[in-house]
Amino acid sequence: MSDSNQTRDVYDAIADPTRRQLLRLLADRDEIPLHELTSQFDMGRTAVSKHLGILKEAGLVIDRKVGRETRYSLNAAPLREIQDWVSFYSKFWRDRMVLLNQLLQEEQNEP
Template sequence: MSDNNPLRDPFDAIADPTRRKLIRILAEPREIPLHELTVQFDMGRTAVSKHLTILKEAGLVLDRKVGRETRFRLNAAPLREVHDWLSFYQKFWTMNMISLGQLLEEDEE
């Protein structure tokens, strides 16, 4: 799988709170081994691995084998699509708040 052709939509991948927490943890500027990730959740290694697989399919997580250990790191590039989509709604809400403010000012006059 390449970063240019993800198997899963990043929106789908970030829909789960556990995966969002994994993304937050993996935002550290270092690779993190699976055993360090697992201790931060109330679930087993297999369940954490399944969530990591979904994130990998979306291109959000990269992994590297070091001996018998697998280390993970965030690839934030696919989150650009999410950011761009959300930025439209940020503009939408900003414009609505400006309009509401103007309406309230007119109402006070």
């Protein structure tokens, strides 16, 4: 984990489809109240709060109290670790495709 404030692995945090959907919703807006996030799922407020807590532990979500309401926003910085990991494999496959293309062209040029 790159950020010393993180207590949960970013990969673990995004492993769950509900948490990925929460991140997607938060990416679309600056800040979303808990009750609005809860309305997007077929689960209760407590379950959504638990998922948000996991995302918060990974540094992916920031919460802010406004009166009695909690509002959440995305902190995408920890996702850089995942982007870096995926980009390595993108290069790996791109290089393999270049090699495959070269082999296919060599086969076509053989008598």
